[in-house]
Amino acid sequence: MPNSHGLPPPIAALDRCSEYLGKSLAWLILAMMVIQFLIVVLRYAFSVNSIAMQESVMYMHAAVFMLAAAYTLRHDGHVRVDIFYRGMSARGKALVDLLGTLFLLLPVMIFVIATSLGYVGKSWRILEGSPDAGGIPGVFLLKTLIPLFALLMIVQGLVEIYRKGLILTGRLDPDAQPDDANEEHL
Numbered sequence: 001m002p003n004s005h006g007l008p009p010p011i012a013a014l015d016r017c018s019e020y021l022g023k024s025l026a027w028l029i030l031a032m033m034v035i036q037f038l039i040v041v042l043r044y045a046f047s048v049n050s051i052a053m054q055e056s057v058m059y060m061h062a063a064v065f066m067l068a069a070a071y072t073l074r075h076d077g078h079v080r081v082d083i084f085y086r087g088m089s090a091r092g093k094a095l096v097d098l099l100g101t102l103f104l105l106l107p108v109m110i111f112v113i114a115t116s117l118g119y120v121g122k123s124w125r126i127l128e129g130s131p132d133a134g135g136i137p138g139v140f141l142l143k144t145l146i147p148l149f150a151l152l153m154i155v156q157g158l159v160e161i162y163r164k165g166l167i168l169t170g171r172l173d174p175d176a177q178p179d180d181a182n183e184e185h186l
Contacts, residue, residue, distance in 0.1 A: 006172035011162050015074060018156045022071020028060045051134040059142055066149035070156035090174030094167040101157045112150040120144055
């Protein structure tokens, strides 16, 4: 039985996972700001430098950027050239989004996974750490974000294909796009 947005429960659950992950990752932005503030205060007020703190900001930034991309896709927040798109009907936009996902997003994300697995695998084999003394010994974890990003984008892309298909067939009102106020919680 479809939920309030016309998606069957398994697909709606994947959609909610993107929502939950994106909102959870937003807290990392606050943590990044606090840590960056501490880095500056420690450096200029106390002449103390921490490579691990500096790298932690980079790690958090990478996590937010890579793992929240599916959330951004869910909310139609990715950049596009919309000189023609903005004037299209809801069905026209759904068709462009569907074709873009099928012929651009999915192939590129499959390519990212295929080309990054060896790179990430080598890093895991040696448990690659920071090249800087006192750095975070988890570069292999950071590199794992690359195929994970692509996998999350593929999953959300498939949800979007289903959603756009429902719009194109008239089984979903284009205005019934993801609405956070009415979303069920995980």
